[in-house]
Amino acid sequence: MFSYDMFNTLMDSISSFLSHGANIILFMIVLPLIWGIIGWLLKKNYLLQLAVVVLSSTINILFALSLYLSKGFYVTFPFASSGLDIAFNIYKFSALFLMFIAIGFFLVTLYGTAFLRNEKHAGIFLLYMYISLAILNGAILSDNLGVMLFFWEGLLCTLFGMLVTNNEQKPRAAVKALVLSGTADLLLMLGIIITVYRAGTPFISQMGKLSITGVSTVGFMCMMLGAIGKAGCMPFHSWIPVAAGDAPVPFMVAFPGAIEKLLGIYLAVRIVIDIYDFRSGSISSIVIMVIGTLTIIFAVAMALIQKDMKRLLSYHAISQVGYMVLGIGTALPIGIIGGLFHMLNNAIYKSCLFMTAGSIEKQTGTTDLKKVGGLGKRMPITMICFMISGFAIAGLPPFNGFFSKELIFDAALESHLIFYLGALLGAFMTAVSFLKMGRAAFSGPLKFPENSPGKLASGKNGFHESNISVRESDIGMLLPMVIMAFLSIIFGIINTLPLDKLLGSALGYNKTYSGWPHSMLLVVVSFIILGLALLDHIYGYRKTGSAINAADHIHYAPLLKNIYNAAEKQWFDPYNHLMYVVNGFSTFCTLVERSISWVYDYGAVKIVEGAGNLLHRLNNGSLSRYLFAAVAGVAGIVVIFLVVLL
C-alpha cells in the first residue's frame, strides 16, 4: 500500500537527485522548455496537448513539492567570472513559491488549452507558457541578482510574444506592455546595480541587511518600483486594460492574473526582508504605502464604471496589487504576511474570475455586459464559481479574501488612519462593482448576441435554429475554475493552512495570524462597508432600473464626472506622458543624428573631394612639376631633420 513513509522517501530521493550537479537546471529550467517545444509541435492536437499539460504539470508539482519538503540546499555553477556564478538557493520561502507556481501553472495552462481548443494559437500559447514556467523557476531559484535579472527580463519577452501573436497587425497592447514593463525592468536593473555595488556582492544570501540611507535609498526604491511594477502596480499598470481588450482570456488569467503578481510580490518581499533593512515608519515605507493606496483607489474607481467584464476585471487586477503593496509597505510582519496571503488569494480568485469571463466569452462571443445577461440559468457552475470568487474579492467571510484583507487593514490602521480609510474606500467600490457585474451577467432575463459561437459548439447534432443556445463550458475549462473556487473556500475556512503552515513557517514567524481576525472593531467596520455597498447598489438599481447602470450615479456625480472624463481621455495614463517624453527625446536625437549625418554625408565628403580635386589638379602630368615636387620633398626632409636636430 502507498503510505506516508513511502511518499516521504520518494520526495527525499527526488530532492536529493535534484540537488546533484546540474540536475536542478536540467529539470526545473530545461525540461519545461522541452515540454513547451513538444506542446508547440502538437499544434492543434487537443487531446495530446491535454496529456502533455497534465503529465508535465504533475512532474513539475512533484519536483516543487520535493524541494519544499527537503531541508533546502545551495548549488553554484561556476561561470565566466566569479560575479556571474549561477547560484540557486533552495529554502522554504523560494520552494514554497515554486510550489504555488507549479500548481497555478497547471490550472492556468489546463484552462488555456481547453479555451484555445482547435485554435490556431494553441501550440504557440503552450510554448510561451512553458518558457514562462522555466523563467519563473529560474528567477525564483536564483540567488544571484544578476542571474535573476536575466530570467526576469526573459518574462518580458514571453509577455510581449504572447501579446503579439494574438494581434500581429496592430500590436498596440504589446508595445504598451513592453514600454511600461520595460521601464519597470530598467528601474529594477538600476536598483540591482546600486544594490550590488553597495553590498559588494551579487548574492542575496551574502548581503545581510543593507540600511536604507543615501544612495541605498535610490537603490531600494528602484528595485521596489521594478518589483511592484512587474506586479502591475501604478504607474506601470495602464497596459493591462488595453491587453484585456486585445488578448485572449488565457493570457489574462496567466499573466496579469497570476504569474506577474507571484513574481513581483515574491521579489518585493525578498527585498524588504532579505536585502534591505526596511523599517516601519521610515520615509520609504510611507512612499510605498502611498503608492499602494493610490493604486487601490484609482484602479477600483476606474473598474466601477467599466461595462466590459474583461476590462472591469483587469482594473481589479491592478487595484488588488495595491492591497499587497500597502501590506508589504507597512513593514510590519502582519502587513507582510497579509500582503503575501492576499497575493495568493488574489491569484486564486482573480484567475477564477477571469476564467468565468472566458467561459462567457467562449459561449456568447463577447464579454460586454450590455449584450449579455441572465446567464445563470444556462451556466450554473460558472455562476457559482463567479459568486464564490466575487465574494472573496469583495472580502466577505468565510472566503479567503476576507482574512487577508483584514490583516492588511490591521497593518494599515497601525501605520496611519489615512491608509486604512483609503483601503476601506477601495473595498467599498470593489463590492459595488462586483454586485453590478454579477447581477448584470447572471441574473435577469437571458440575453446574448445573435452570432454567439455557442451556436457552433452545439452544432454537432446537426445545425438547427433551435440549437442556438448558450450552455455550460466543457470539463477542461470547468475543472480549473471549480478547483480555484474550492481553494478560495478552503483558504478561507482553514486559513491556518496557508497562513501558519505555509507562509508563516516559510517566513520564520512564530506568531500565529490565522483564525478569526482578532480585532472585532475592524470586522464590524468591514461589515458596515459591505452593507453600505449593498445599499448603494440597491439605490443605483432603483434609480436606473438596470443592474448594469447601478453604478452610474457615482460615475456621473458632480466633480467625479469631470475626473472620470479626464481619465477616459487617458489624461492619467502614465504611458501617454512617458510617450511625450520619449517622443521629445527622439525628436532631439533625430536632430543630433541629422546633424551628424550631415557632417558625414556632406561635410566630410566635400572636404575629401576638395582635397582630392586639389591633389588631382596638382598631378597634371607635367614632368617639371614632378621634379619640383621631389626637390620640395627633399627640402621637407631637411626641415624635419633641422627641427629634430636643433
Next chain:
Amino acid sequence: MRVIDYITVSFLVVPIIIILINNLLSKHIAKRISFYLVGAAAVLQIAASVADFFLLPYYKLHEYKFTLLWNIDNPDSEYFAVNSLSLVILFCIGFVTFISVLIAKHTIDRKKVSYVNLLMTLIFGMNGMLIVTDLFSLYVFLEIVGISSFVLIALFKSETGLEGSFKYLVMSSLASIFVLTGLAFVFMHVGSLQYENISKYILSGHGSSRLYLMYAGMILLIAGFATKSGAVPFHSWLPDAHQSADTAISVLLSGIVIKVAGVYGLIILSRLFDGIPAVNLTLLVMGTVSIIVGALLALKQDHFKRIVAYSSVSQVGYMLLGVGAGGTLGLLGAVTHIFNHATFKCTLFSNAAALHEQTGTLDINDMGGLHEKMPVTGFSSVTAFLSTAGIPPFSGFWSKLLIVMALWMNDFKVFAGIALFSSIFTASYFLRLQKKVFFGKVPNKYEYVKEIGGSIKYAEIFLTIIMIAVGLAFPLALLYLKGRGIL
C-alpha cells in the same frame, strides 16, 4: 660544402642560367618554353627561400654569409648574406614572379623571349639587392632593377608605355643622383660603405655630433629610396608607369619592385642609422602623408589599374610607418605588410587582367554588376579589398595591427591614431571601385561576358585562398616566430 651553401647561391645563379638557356635556344623553341622557364625559376626561388628560412635555425645562424666567384680564399670578404628578413622578401619575389607569369600567359603573346630576359635581369637585380652587405653594391643592383624596369614598361612600345617609362626614367635618374651623392657624403665620413662599418660609426657616437655632410648624406639617401618606393611627394612617376605597363609587368612593379628597390632600402637605412630620431620621424611623416594623399588621389581615378597603383602609394605609407616605428615589432609589421600587400596587389592586378581580357576596358565607369558574370573575379576582388582595408580575419588586418601596435608601443601615438583612422580612406576608395565594377546593374554590352578561364582564374583562386588562410593562421605564425626568438 653544406646544403645551405648550394641553396643560397641559387638566388643569383638561377636567373643567370635561365637567361643563358633562353638565349642559347633557338627562337622557335624559346618562345614555347620561355614561360615555363620563368615559372621554374619562380618555384625554385620560393623553394630555396623557404628551405633557407628553416635551415637558418638548424645551423643556429642568425645570418648566413657567403661569397661568390671572387676572393674565395679571403675569409674577411664575405660580402653576401641572407637573414630571415631578406629571405621573406626573397620568397615574395618568387611568389609575385609566379603570379606574373600566370597573368603573362594570357596577356603577352609577342616578345616573350625579351620579357623573360628582362624579367630574369629584374629578379637578378632584386635578389642581389637583398643579399649584398654594402651600400654601393646595393646601389649597383638598384640600377639593374631600375633599367630592366624601364625597358619592361616600354617593351610593347605603346605611346602611354613609352611616356610612363620616360617619367620613371627621369625620376629614377633623380633618385640615382640622390643616392649616389648621399653615398659619397657617407663615404667621406665613414671611409667605407659596408653596413657593419656604418653601423659601428653611428654607434660610436659620431652620429650625434654636428656632421652636416653626414646628415646631408642621410637626407639624400632617404629621398633616393623614397623615390624608388613611390612615397609622397616622390610618387608622381608611379601611377603612369604602373598603369601603362602590361598587367603582367604591373604586378611585378606594384607587387614587389617598389618594395625591394624602395622600402627595403629604407629598412636598411633605418637599421644603419638606428638611434637617430630624425630618420624615424622623416619616415613616419612621409608614411602618413603617403597614406592620406595616395588614398585621396585613388578616390578621384576612373581607371582600374590607376586606382590600384595609387593604392600602392597608400600602402607603402603603412610600410614606412612600420619601418619608422622601429623595433622588431615595427619591422615585422612592415615585412608582413610587404607580403600581404604582394598578395592582394597580385589579386587586384589579376582581376584587372581578367576584366581587361573579358570586357576590353578598364574604365570603372563603364562597368557594373560584373559580380554575377565573373563570380571568381568578383569574390577574389572583394577578398582583396577586405584584406587591404584591414578587416579581420583577412591577412591585411594582422599586418596593420602589428604596425599600429608597434607605433603605439614606441610612443608614436598620434601616428598610430592616424594609421587607424586612414583605414577609412582605404575602405572608401576600394568600396567605390568594387561598387562600380562588381555591383549594381550590368550594362547591356556586357550581357554576355563570361568568367575568365585558365591560369588567371587559377591565380585568383590561389591568391584568395592564401589571403584567407594567412589571415586565419597568422596567430600560429606569430607563435612560431616567438618560438624562434625573433619576436
